[in-house]
């Protein structure tokens with residue numbers, strides 16, 4: 001995987017520490033991550049944009065600078081690659097300063113069935129990206145943020161982590177793990193000056209959900225989602241479901257006894273494999 005490091009909007013390449021809000025976003029090439037990048041660009045943040053597809057990142061780089069980001073550094077890498085993430089983090093910190101916000105948003109969703117051997121590699125991929133990718137992302141920036149005694153780590157989990165979703169066992173369990181991982185980290189960092197925000201999106205209109213053939217309740221657009229996420233991040237909300245009405249539905253679902261949950265959800269439409 002190529003690893004490119006470029007920036008625009010600050011041609012001299014001078015460090016610009018402490019002048020702007022610094023925001024790093026993984027999974028920035030598409031969907032929610034792209035919408036978050038545009039949202040923070042409009043508020044004048046310096047951006048670090050991470051994903052694998054460099055062509056999409058380079059296009060976004062120009063867009064966010066046009067929207068008001070003083071700098072946008074792009075790092076084409078795979079969040080499973082710890083070394084590439086560390087190199088990117090060191091570069092970002094050296095040139096833009098320690099991040100105020102790191103959003104571990106990169107994620108994949110696959111329909112999976114345990115009995116199908118080919119799906120085992122999909123399980124591995126989903127766990128590695130959705131869980132270890134989040135750990136790798138936070139690890140790369142955490143030391144500098146602890147030294148600065150400042151910053152917010154944001155984990156993008158999912159309401160799919162509330163209960164086991166049939167047909168999405170890998171995704172659902174990876175997001176449950178992400179929720180608990182972020183909670184552990186939040187408590188570990190209590191009193192350090194750092195915050196951990198866990199966001200569980202409901203259904204957001206992005207390429208990830210475009211393949212769903214079933215009706216998605218409380219579906220919202222990615223731009224709307226990004227604005228709501230940013231408000232939760234600004235408020236350092238420890239845990240939230242967005243949109244709020246999906247939050248109520250998800251909490252009710254948690255209270256439903258297994259016999260009823262199993263009966264209803266065994267008939268639900270499933271993510272295509």
Ligand SMILES: NC(=O)c1ccc[n+]([C@@H]2O[C@H](COP(=O)([O-])OP(=O)(O)OC[C@H]3O[C@@H](n4cnc5c(N)ncnc54)[C@H](OP(=O)(O)O)[C@@H]3O)[C@@H](O)[C@H]2O)c1
Pocket residue numbers: 026027028029030031032033050051052053054056077078079080105106107108109129133156157158159200201202203204205206207208209
């Ligand atoms: N959309 C929803 O309804 C919804 C609901 C709940 C939770 N979420 C979560 O929200 C996050 C964003 O999803 P989305 O809907 O915006 O999906 P999306 O449009 O498919 O975007 C996923 C992003 O993750 C990046 N990514 C995937 N694997 C990666 C890897 N190994 N290394 C680096 N980047 C990687 C992709 O970029 P590259 O392919 O270029 O690497 C892309 O930018 C995910 O964590 C997802 O699980 C979404």
